[in-house]
Amino acid sequence: xxxxxxxxxxxxxxxxxxxxxxxxxxxxxxxxxxxxxxxxxxxxxxxxxxxxxxxxxxxxxxxxxxxxxxxxxxxxxxxxxxxxxxxxxxxxxxxxxxxxxxxxxxxxxxxxxxxxxxxxxxxxxxxxxxxxxxxxxxxxxxxxxxxxxxxxxxxxxxxxxxxxxxx
Amino acid sequence: xxxxxxxxxxxxxxxxxxxxxxxxxxxxxxxxxxxxxxxxxxxxxxxxxxxxxxxxxxxxxxxxxxxxxxxxxxxxxxxxxxxxxxxxxxxxxxxxxxxxxxxxxxxxxxxxxxxxxxxxxxxxxxxxxxxxxxxxxxxxxxxxxxxxxxxxxxxxxxxxxxxxxxxxxxxxxxxxxxxxxxxxxxxxxxxxxxxxxxxxxxxxxxxxxxxxxxxxxxxxxxxxxxxxxxxxxxxxxxxxxxxxx
Numbered sequence: 001x002x003x004x005x006x007x008x009x010x011x012x013x014x015x016x017x018x019x020x021x022x023x024x025x026x027x028x029x030x031x032x033x034x035x036x037x038x039x040x041x042x043x044x045x046x047x048x049x050x051x052x053x054x055x056x057x058x059x060x061x062x063x064x065x066x067x068x069x070x071x072x073x074x075x076x077x078x079x080x081x082x083x084x085x086x087x088x089x090x091x092x093x094x095x096x097x098x099x100x101x102x103x104x105x106x107x108x109x110x111x112x113x114x115x116x117x118x119x120x121x122x123x124x125x126x127x128x129x130x131x132x133x134x135x136x137x138x139x140x141x142x143x144x145x146x147x148x149x150x151x152x153x154x155x156x157x158x159x160x161x162x163x164x165x166x167x
Numbered sequence: 168x169x170x171x172x173x174x175x176x177x178x179x180x181x182x183x184x185x186x187x188x189x190x191x192x193x194x195x196x197x198x199x200x201x202x203x204x205x206x207x208x209x210x211x212x213x214x215x216x217x218x219x220x221x222x223x224x225x226x227x228x229x230x231x232x233x234x235x236x237x238x239x240x241x242x243x244x245x246x247x248x249x250x251x252x253x254x255x256x257x258x259x260x261x262x263x264x265x266x267x268x269x270x271x272x273x274x275x276x277x278x279x280x281x282x283x284x285x286x287x288x289x290x291x292x293x294x295x296x297x298x299x300x301x302x303x304x305x306x307x308x309x310x311x312x313x314x315x316x317x318x319x320x321x322x323x324x325x326x327x328x329x330x331x332x333x334x335x336x337x338x339x340x341x342x343x344x345x346x347x348x349x350x351x352x353x354x355x356x357x358x359x360x361x362x363x364x365x366x367x368x369x370x371x372x373x374x375x376x377x378x379x380x381x382x383x384x385x386x387x388x389x390x391x392x393x394x395x396x397x398x399x400x401x402x403x404x405x406x407x408x409x410x411x412x
Contacts, residue, residue, distance in 0.1 A: 013236045016228055021220050034229050041235045104219045111219075125181055126213055127220045132183050151170075151177040157212055 003048045008055040012044070015056045018128045022060060025123040026067045028112055039066050060138040064120070110160035118153035121146050126154075168205055176206050180213055231397045234322070237306035296355040299333050299348055300411070303403055309338065321345075323398040323406065324389065331411045332392065334385060336363065347388055350411050359388045 004012070012019075019040065024033035040063040049058045111119055117139070124135040125146070132150075136143045178184050179192055196203045294314050302310050302320050309317035321334040332349040346360030361384050398406060406412075 009236050013233065016232065016236070017224065020228060021224065024223060030223065030226065034232070038229070038232050038235070041232055045235060101222075104215060104222055107215050107219050108223070111216075122216070123220075126216050132178075132181065147178055147183065148174060150181070151174040154177050154209060154212060155170075155173055158208055161208075161212070 004045065004055075005051065008049065008053075011055040012041070012059055015059065019059055019063060021127060022120070022123060023063060023067075025111075025119050025127075026064065026116070036063065036067055036070070039070075057134065057138050060124075061140070064139065106160070107157070110157050113160070114153050114156055117141075118149045118156070121149040122153040125150055168201065172202065173205070176202070176209055179206070180209050229396075230399050231322070234306050291354060291356050295335075295337060295348070295357075299335065299350075299355040301407055303400065303407065304333070315339075323403050324393045325395045325398075326392045327394045329394075331398075331406060332358070332389075334389065345385055347385060347392075349392075353410075358392075359385060361385060 016037070020033055020037050023036040023040070024030060027033050027036050040059060043066055044059060044062050049055065111122075114122070120139060121135055124130040124138060125132065130138070132143045132146045135146045139146070175184065175188070175192055179189060184192065196206060294312050294316070295318065298310065298312055298318050299320060302318065304320045304322050309319050312318055316337055316339040318338075319336045321336065323331055323333045326332050326349055328349075330350050332347050333355070334345070334347050336343055336345045343363040344360045345363050346357050348355040348357045350356075
C-alpha cells in the first residue's frame with residue numbers, strides 16, 4: 001500500500017486534536033489516549049493508505065481497530081470499567097472546584113459509564129461535529145444505528161444528570 | 168415522552184433531520200412545553216459535552232506524535248519510537264531475532280561507515296560527536312558537517328544510565344545510516360546504526376532501510392533504552408546550552 005502523501009500527512013496533522021479526543025473516548029485517560037494516538041499514527045505510517053482514501057476517516061478506523069487489538073492483546077475487557085476513570089484522580093478537590101467544573105467532572109464520569117459504542121458515536125457527532133453518515137462510516141455501522149446510539153447515550157447522560165453529584 | 172420523540176430531538180440538535188421532519192418538529196415544539204423543555208436540556212448537555220472535551224484538551228499534543236507526521240523526503244520510512252506506555256504490546260511483530268541479527272551486522276557497519284572520517288583513539292566519529300553536541304533536532308532538512316557529510320538529528324531522549332542519547336540520520340556520498348548515539352563520558356558514541364540505501368531512481372534525499380527487518384531496530388533500541396520522554400525543543404535547547412548536563 002502506498003505511503004502517505006504530503007496532503008494526507010497534512011490532513012492528519014490538522015486532525016490530530018480531534019483524533020486525540022476520540023482516543024480519549026476509547027481509552028478513558030489522557031496518557032492512554034496519547035499512547036493510542038501515537039500507535040495509530042505509527043500504524044498508519046507503517047501500513048500506508050490508498051492514495052484515494054479519506055485520510056481522516058481512515059485514521060479514525062485505524063485508531064478504533066488499534067484499540068480493539070490492544071484490548072484483545074491485554075485481555076482487559078473485564079478491567080475496562082475500572083480503566084474508564086476519565087482522569088477522575090486528577091480532578092480538582094471540592095474546595096478548588098467551581099460548580100461548573102464539578103458538573104463537567106460528573107459528566108466525564110457519566111460518559112465513562114456509557115457503553116463504548118454509544119460513547120464513541122456521541123463523541124464523533126456531538127463533540128467532533130461529524131455527520132451521522134461520517135460517524136457511521138468511521139464506526140462501520142448503519143446510519144440508523146448511529147442515530148439510536150446517540151439518542152440512547154444522551155438519554156442516559158440526562159438520567160445521570162439527575163444524580164446529586166451532577167449539581 | 169416516547170423514545171421516538173427523544174430520538175427526533177436528538178437528531179434535531181445534530182441537524183440530521185430531513186427539512187420537512189424538522190419543520191414538523193419545530194411546529195410541535197412551539198405548542199408542547201414538555202417537548203421544548205426536553206430540547207433545552209439536550210442543548211445544555213450538548214454545550215457541556217463540548218466544554219468537557221475542551222477541558223480535557225488542556226495539555227498540548229505530544230511533540231513526538233506531531234514529529235511522526237511531518238512531511239519527509241520521498242522514500243523515507245518513518246520509524247516508530249515506541250516511547251509509549253504500551254511498550255511492546257501492539258508491535259509484537261518486531262522480532263527479537265531480527266533485531267539480534269541486525270545488531271550483529273551493525274557491529275560491522277558502524278566502523279566501516281566511520282572509516283575515512285576523523286575519529287579519536289576509541290574509534291569515535293569526532294565530527295559527528297561535535298555536531299550531536301550542538302545541533303538541535305529537526306523534522307526535515309539537513310545540517311552540513313565540516314567534512315561534507317549531512318546530518319539530521321531526529322530526537323533526544325534520556326537512557327537508563329542517566330545519559331542523553333540522540334537518534335540521527337547521517338548522509339554521505341549517496342548512502343546514509345540511521346543511528347543512535349549516547350553521550351558517554353562527555354563524548355557521543357554511536358550505539359546502534361542501520362544503513363539506509365538510496366532508492367533506485369530517486370534523488371539523494373530519499374532513503375529506505377537496508378531491509379524491512381531493520382526498520383524496527385532503531386525503534387527497538389530506543390524502546391529498550393529510553394528512560395523517559397523525548398526532549399521537546401525547549402528542553403533540548405537548554406540541554407545543548409548546558410552541555411547535556
